Amino acid sequence: MSEKDNENDYSLPEEPPEEQSPFPIWIISYADMVTLLFAFFVMMFAISSTQQESFKKMLESVKSALGVHKVPEQGTPDIPLPTEIPSEQTEFSDQIYKKARMELEKIAGQVQEIIALNQLEGKVRIVADEGGITIMISDLVLFPIGEAKMVKQGKEIMKKVYKILSQFRYPAMIIGHTDNTPISNEKFESNWELSAARACEVVRFLISMGMNPKLLAAIGYGEFQPVTSNSTGEGRSQNRRVEIKYQRQKVAETIAR
Numbered sequence: 001m002s003e004k005d006n007e008n009d010y011s012l013p014e015e016p017p018e019e020q021s022p023f024p025i026w027i028i029s030y031a032d033m034v035t036l037l038f039a040f041f042v043m044m045f046a047i048s049s050t051q052q053e054s055f056k057k058m059l060e061s062v063k064s065a066l067g068v069h070k071v072p073e074q075g076t077p078d079i080p081l082p083t084e085i086p087s088e089q090t091e092f093s094d095q096i097y098k099k100a101r102m103e104l105e106k107i108a109g110q111v112q113e114i115i116a117l118n119q120l121e122g123k124v125r126i127v128a129d130e131g132g133i134t135i136m137i138s139d140l141v142l143f144p145i146g147e148a149k150m151v152k153q154g155k156e157i158m159k160k161v162y163k164i165l166s167q168f169r170y171p172a173m174i175i176g177h178t179d180n181t182p183i184s185n186e187k188f189e190s191n192w193e194l195s196a197a198r199a200c201e202v203v204r205f206l207i208s209m210g211m212n213p214k215l216l217a218a219i220g221y222g223e224f225q226p227v228t229s230n231s232t233g234e235g236r237s238q239n240r241r242v243e244i245k246y247q248r249q250k251v252a253e254t255i256a257r
Contacts, residue, residue, distance in 0.1 A: 092252050100251040103168065104133050107246060110164045111135055114157075124157070132247040135161070136227075139198070139240040146183055148197035150205060158202065161244070162209045170251045173217045174199045174206075175243040179236035180223040196220025202242055 108126050115124050123141045127134045139145075142154035150158070165172065176195030188194040199218040207213050223230070226239040 092256050096252050096256050097248070099255050100248050103170070103251055103255070104128070104246060104248060107164065107168060108133050111161065114160050114164070118157070118160070120157070130248070132245065132249075132251070134246075135244040137161075137242045137244070138237065139242065140237065142202075142242060143198060146185070146188075146194070148187070148194060148201050150201055155205065158205055159209065162206055162211060165206070165244070166209070166211055169212075169215065170246055170254050171215050171217070173219055173243075173245040173247075174202045175219045175221060175245060176202075177221050177225060177239060177241050177243065178223050179226070179239045180230040181236065191222035192220055194220075195222045198242055202244075 108128060111124070111126055115121060115126075120141070123138045125136050127136060137157070141157055142150055144151060176197070176199035178191040178195050180191075183191055183194055188197065196218065197220070199220050203213075203216045203218045206216060223239070226235075227241075228235045228238050230236050230239060
């Protein structure tokens with residue numbers, strides 16, 4: 001072949017070698033797996049946050065009733081005192097009453113966790129006021145109608161309540177209430193006897209679990225302290241209850257000793 005032919009011989013340029021990826025091929029699958037895991041945990045957090053928000057709302061309500069003006073984000077930091085302390089409570093310092101309030105908040109918060117975890121809304125609830133806190137338990141989960149022996153479900157609930165109450169050394173009143181339906185049988189001549197017997201049943205159970213009997217008192221109010229009208233079945237159901245009451249004054253007295 002002549003030199004002239006060589007000059008006219010055009011050939012395609014060689015293709016440059018493919019650029020190698022700096023990452024191994026398996027990193028793509030790994031990244032997909034990490035993304036899926038992240039999405040899963042975000043979903044789980046979103047589901048759990050619903051109960052947390054409900055719990056925070058309840059706790060804020062309790063603190064407001066006890067005279068707290070600010071809800072802490074985490075832990076139990078110092079909380080502003082009420083603007084006024086009832087005149088009958090001036091025998092103790094402000095610091096004592098603040099500690100008493102914080103202890104009541106602990107009890108209320110832990111009981112609310114039991115309510116949420118065991119789906120007991122409407123059957124167990126907490127009421128707070130300047131005098132302290134009251135745990136209200138419907139007789140529907142504790143006793144058969146007209147009876148004063150706790151059912152199995154009631155005992156299971158009271159075991160969980162006991163685990164909370166046993167952490168504290170404060171006096172508690174166990175109070176029985178009924179509706180206004182008259183009762184008269186071989187066991188109970190009136191609602192007075194029935195309500196007192198139910199309170200005593202709860203006291204005996206707490207003592208059998210290990211609670212100090214010196215911290216407990218059993219009281220029966222019969223039908224005479226209803227929380228709502230007895231004119232409807234729903235109202236009568238709400239009035240049939242057992243209360244566990246912690247008084248802020250009594251808590252303060254214990255702390256001051």
